[in-house]
Amino acid sequence: MPDMDYGAHRRRSNTAQRLERMKKEKRKQVKVTHISWRTTPGHFNPDDDHDDMFEKKPIPLPTKTSLHKAASSLLAQQLQTSTGIMSNPFLDYAKYDGKAQIVVPTKKIDIFLTMALPKDRGFPMHVVVVVNAKVHELIGLICWQYTNEGREPALKDNASMYSLHIAEDDGEVDMDFPSLDNREPVSKFGFSKLALVELEEPSPPMKNSVIITVNVPNRGFHKFQEEDLTKPLRDILTKVLKKRKIKLLPGMNYILEKQKEPGVSVDLDTLLSNLDNFDFCLVREHSTRGEIEEIDFQDSNDMATTFMSPQYKSYIVNLVQRLRINTEVHLGVSGEKVEIDPVASKGTALFFRQKAVTYEADMIAACDLLEEKSNGKSIFRLICFAGHDYRHYDFEADHAVAKEIIQKVNNILNLLLSQVRKTYLASRGKKLKKMHSK
Structure with missing residues (x-):
């Protein structure tokens, strides 16, 4: 009855049962290995001596020297081969290498090596340094890379025995300008080519003096x-x-x-x-x-003027502006700062009024005479370092006043010898040299 077969298992067909048997036979065949029987060659004799097939190799006896020699692992061998890198005396400066830096800003500088062999002096060594490094740290990085590359001759073990100078494109070192200040950051200088110069060792003092x-x-x-x-x-x-x-x-x-x-x-x-x-x-x-x-009384007067230059003095001059009328300002000069303060005037609009500015004396780069007019007036220029660039101010005053201001500012600059002043003079000298060479 159909109702009685409800819920019963349906019998497997003959085809399904046959396929199941075939699968089981295949599984059994996998475990069976077939070996083909071959006739033994006539020249084969099982009683022959086959020692030549398994010939004994002589084992060298250990000597006294080999007994004392300890076995070294692969790691020990690699450490031995890398002793040259680990013995680099400038290893502490490797952290300033910018080649492996991704986030920290870097700067690429071509370094000419004055102590290198004559055939290698014309080819600079490319150094990548992080911009927040100091000049003395850059010198140590140069020495570290020089030693790592196996250059000759070998450097002295102290980085303080070297200094960085401004170099031309052909590697010529301009010794007329002082070396870069070791305490300043590398980012302060915009030179892309420098030269590593070895400092002269001071001669040993004589016993008698x-x-x-x-x-x-x-x-x-x-x-x-x-x-x-x-x-x-x-x-x-x-x-x-x-x-x-x-x-x-x-x-x-x-x-x-x-x-x-x-x-x-x-x-x-x-x-x-x-x-x-x-x-x-x-x-x-x-x-x-x-x-x-x-x-020469003038020498004594100049000396007195030099010593009096750092004292504060204020002058009334005109600030020359291209798109505006000249503005009357107070120009205060001292050994600490230079102030430009506009003179209060009721008729001047707020939009055109000059703002008061103050520069530290270390930020003054130069003060030069531009023009002497026939009406008794002179125009001179004051160049200051503002942020990351130079800015100039042109002033107009009487001949005597302009001459006094220029002399006063230059005396202060000669006394301070600031890094801004040195860098500006080096850059200007380089430009003048290129102009004369054309």
């Missing part, structure tokens, strides 16, 4: 220590005249006398080692002590 005193009548004395006793006394006289800024006019000479023997001059070609007394007096030739006069 003398104290030399040169008295200048009515003007004080000079006392200094001299270690090189092979110098003639003439060099001491030249040094005193240079420090005193005494100009030698035609027909005028100076001599040295022993302080305790007035009127007795000392031979200027005498070596210091041959003297027994080092207390002298500066006397003008054919004169007696006390008759030394100022040869």
Whole structure:
């Protein structure tokens, strides 16, 4: 009955049962290995000696030296081969290498190596440094890369024995300009080509040194220590005249006398080692002590002006502007800062009024005369470093006032010798050199 078959399992067909048997037979066949029987060749004899098929190899006996030699692993061998890198004395500066940096900004600089072999000096070494590194850290990085690349000759183990100088495109080093300040960051300088220069080692001081005193009548004395006793006394006289800024006019000479023997001059070609007394007096030739006069009053005036330059002084000048009318401003100059403060005027609109600005003295690059007009006025330019670029201000004043301001600012710049001043002079000198070469 159909109702009685409800829920019962349906019988498998013959085809399904047959397929199941075939699968089981195949599984059994996999476990069976078929070996083909072949007849034995006639020349084969199982009683023959087949020792030549398994020939014994001689094993060398361990010697005394091999017993003491410890077995080294692959890691130990790699460490031994990398001892040159691990012994790099400048390894501490490797962290400033910018080649592997992704997030930190870097800067690529071509470094000419003045200590390299002559054939390699014309080819710079490419160095990538992080921009927040200092100049002395860049020097250490250069030494580290130089040592890693196996360049010759070997460097000294101290990075402080080297300095960085401005270099031309052909690798020529301009020694007229000072080296980069080791304390400044690399990002402050925009040079793409520099030169690594080895500093000269100071000569070892001599065991014997003398104290030399040169008295200048009515003007004080000079006392200094001299270690090189092979110098003639003439060099001491030249040094005193240079420090005193005494100009030698035609027909005028100076001599040295022993302080305790007035009127007795000392031979200027005498070596210091041959003297027994080092207390002298500066006397003008054919004169007696006390008759030394100022040869050039202008030198003393210039010296006084130089020492008075750092004191604050304010000038009223006109600020020259291209698109606007000239603005009257107070220009205050001192050894600490320069102030540009507009003079209050009721008729000036707020939109055109000049804003007051102040620059630190270290940020002043130059002060030069631009033009002398026939109406008694002069135009001079003040160049300042603002942020990441130079900015200039042009002023108009009377000839005498303009000359005084220029002299005052330049005296301050010569006293400070700031890095901004050095960099600006180096850049300007490089531009002038290129203009003359064209």
